[in-house]
Amino acid sequence: MSYAVKEMFLTLQGEGVQAGRRAVFVRFAGCNLWSGREADRATAQCQFCDTDFVGVDGDGGGRFADAGALAAAALRLWGADRAGAYCVLTGGEPLLQVDAVLVDALHAAGFTIAVETNGTIAAPPGIDWICVSPKAGTAIVQTSGNELKLVWPQPETDIARLESWAFDHFLVQPMDCADGAAARAAAIALVMARPRWRLTVQAHKLLGLR
Numbered sequence: 001m002s003y004a005v006k007e008m009f010l011t012l013q014g015e016g017v018q019a020g021r022r023a024v025f026v027r028f029a030g031c032n033l034w035s036g037r038e039a040d041r042a043t044a045q046c047q048f049c050d051t052d053f054v055g056v057d058g059d060g061g062g063r064f065a066d067a068g069a070l071a072a073a074a075l076r077l078w079g080a081d082r083a084g085a086y087c088v089l090t091g092g093e094p095l096l097q098v099d100a101v102l103v104d105a106l107h108a109a110g111f112t113i114a115v116e117t118n119g120t121i122a123a124p125p126g127i128d129w130i131c132v133s134p135k136a137g138t139a140i141v142q143t144s145g146n147e148l149k150l151v152w153p154q155p156e157t158d159i160a161r162l163e164s165w166a167f168d169h170f171l172v173q174p175m176d177c178a179d180g181a182a183a184r185a186a187a188i189a190l191v192m193a194r195p196r197w198r199l200t201v202q203a204h205k206l207l208g209l210r
């Protein structure tokens with residue numbers, strides 16, 4: 001199958017347990033929780049998105065005819081020395097498009113594969129690092145993985161229910177929003193009240209990275 005990719009770029013993972021790691025980011029076009037149009041944001045299932053995932057017109061983006069072409073483009077960005085090769089599949093919602101053929105092609109190219117997903121679509125087998133970031137009011141089917149990354153605050157969140165899921169790490173990420181200071185304070189308060197959670201910040205935004 002073909003893949004619609006908004007952009008592809010080399011940076012450091014800015015979020016979560018793997019923060020600081022060199023990574024090729026593959027940002028897939030499209031999401032099942034928001035059209036990506038500002039006119040629709042107020043009525044979307046996910047209203048706080050910080051990302052443009054519409055179209056295939058970004059740096060390194062395009063329509064890739066098959067998994068091999070996508071993996072080859074990712075490897076060109078990574079460079080010749082495959083040691084530590086790491087790619088992060090994100091979007092938009094990557095699991096609308098990521099399939100077993102692409103997982104195999106990226107592994108064959110030498111990548112360890114991570115995914116950033118909203119958890120409403122099950123991940124195909126073989127992904128090495130699964131980060132689920134649940135959105136309040138949505139039905140989560142991917143209730144296991146490596147890290148659960150809760151953007152905060154999100155009213156109507158049942159935190160105890162999230163804690164019952166099978167993740168190795170439970171992370172709270174302050175929402176980047178108009179009142180960022182309040183979001184950071186609320187995230188710190190959550191961790192202080194529930195010590196199995198840890199704070200993660202969007203380091204790439206502090207560091208001036210993509």
Ligand SMILES: C[S@@+](CC[C@H](N)C(=O)[O-])C[C@H]1O[C@@H](n2cnc3c(N)ncnc32)[C@H](O)[C@@H]1O
Nearest residue numbers: 048049050051091092093116117118133175176
């Ligand atoms: C743009 S999303 C793409 C992947 C997937 N659709 C998802 O939501 O997990 C990448 C990450 O950014 C987080 N995110 C999006 N908007 C944010 C914001 N305004 N503040 C903090 N994190 C945000 C998401 O929750 C997710 O963990």
Ligand SMILES: Nc1nc2[nH]cc(C(=O)O)c2c(=O)[nH]1
Nearest residue numbers: 012013014015090116204210
């Ligand atoms: N540097 C960097 N790290 C990230 N971690 C998750 C991101 C995402 O948008 O999925 C992201 C991103 O957009 N940039």
Ligand code: SF4
Nearest residue numbers: 031034046049092118
């Ligand atoms: S689910 Fe992810 S990509 Fe979709 S609108 Fe929300 S944060 Fe953005």
Ligand SMILES: [Mg+2]
Nearest residue numbers: 050051090210
């Ligand atoms: Mg981002």
